[in-house]
Amino acid sequence: VGTKVRCRILSVKDDGKIDIGLAKKYFPEDDAVAEEVEDEEEDSDDEDVEMEEEIPETSDAPSPSVEESEEDEEEDDAVEDVSEEGEDEGEVGQFGFAEAEKFAEEEEDDEDDDAEEKEEEAESGSPSAAPAHDAMEDSDVSEDEEEQKAGSGKKSARQKARERREQEKETREVELANASGDWKRNPRGPDDFERLVLMSCSASSSTSDMPSASEVWIQYMGYWMQMAEVQRARECAERGIKQRLGFRDEQDRLNLWIAYLNLEAHICVEGGRKKEALKRVENLFKRAASYNDAKKVHMAMCDVWSRAGADDLALEAYKRTAEKFGHSKKVWMKYLEFLYSTGKLSEARQNCLPRALRLTDKRKHSLIATRAAKLEYKYGTVERGKTIFESLLASQPKRLDIWSVYLDEHINANKEDADAVRSVFDRAVTLKLKPAKMKFFFKRWVNFEQSYGDEEHLDLVKEKAREYVMALEKSRRADDI
Incomplete structure (x- = not known):
């Protein structure tokens, strides 16, 4: 009231x-x-x-x-x-x-x-008694359709809330990454890479937490390539090669130039090797050669075309490099390896190897010939490789390094034919060498018999070693008298 x-x-x-x-x-x-x-x-x-x-x-x-x-x-x-x-x-x-x-x-x-009425409809199985989750799904679909129909119009409160939650989640992830230093090891975007670039300019050397300047720029280029941003990858490379601070040494700077060459060569080959792309690669190659060690750049260009799958362009690059740096054994050894690995055996045997022995210094011939013999064992024929090794050892029988390579290649090529390897060991232990070198041969022979031979031949090798030791002691006693 x-x-x-x-x-x-x-x-x-x-x-x-x-x-x-x-x-x-x-x-x-x-x-x-x-x-x-x-x-x-x-x-x-x-x-x-x-x-x-x-x-x-x-x-x-x-x-x-x-x-x-x-x-x-x-x-x-x-x-x-x-x-x-x-x-x-x-x-x-x-x-x-x-x-x-x-x-x-x-x-x-x-x-x-x-x-x-609803209970009766549910018991009778009428259409109005549909499951509750179907109605919820229909409502969700209708809401999504309404959001899609809104299109360019104002965003709904639901959309705004979703975007706000996603933005907050990204912010938390960035904050956690910054706190743990994970952005250094695994940069996720341009902001992280730019921070790494600034840090690399002031760093004198790379550490476990801080990579070298070239590594930072190369990762940055790779990020843009993954995003299909070719032009931005080029701009990133240009910024890197023009940077004067942060590189540990000339090799560190050269690594970035080589990565840039790899980028342009890949684009050229993937794009059908158009004239404009080839010209771009050639111009970049000339720039790299003028700012770095010319021989290293020429050799790197050969590898770049080879990795890109353009063997014909790689062959032209090797020819140009051999003409310009014919006195270098490294150039000829890489040239030989390219020819053998691509199946151009006649070019390697008849042209490249004779030219290499003719243009290089005589003291480098054994290294070039040894490389050619190894390539014959790997890509050519075993007999040709054996012939090259035998000719080398005929003039330099005491070169234990050549003997070691010869035995390694011959054993790998004749694991099923032990007698072929034993014949080489028999000839080696008959040489009049110093006891230390003879010990090397007997030890290798024993290891071979233990791995690929049998007990009978192993006992024979040990008996040969005892006979050699007894003969050596007898000669020493005779010298003392």
């Missing part, structure tokens, strides 16, 4: 009693809801009356408006009196809200009826 309430007079009866309602539908907030309420009121059996309708003249009780009922305490008392009269006859409930309670009960009954 004494609490102000907002109600609406629904009807006034002949005997002076009134019905009031407190439900929300009696207080519409906009025109649309008001129209719906008015339609419902018109369809009813004239039990409800519009707010604007006047009270019949036969009514003894006044018909105050809603505002007046809220402001005028005397009219509130009149409403309470009417409610008390309703209690006596059982038509108005407690506090005079009979119609409100009736309306609430009707709504509860409707909800119970709806629930029973």
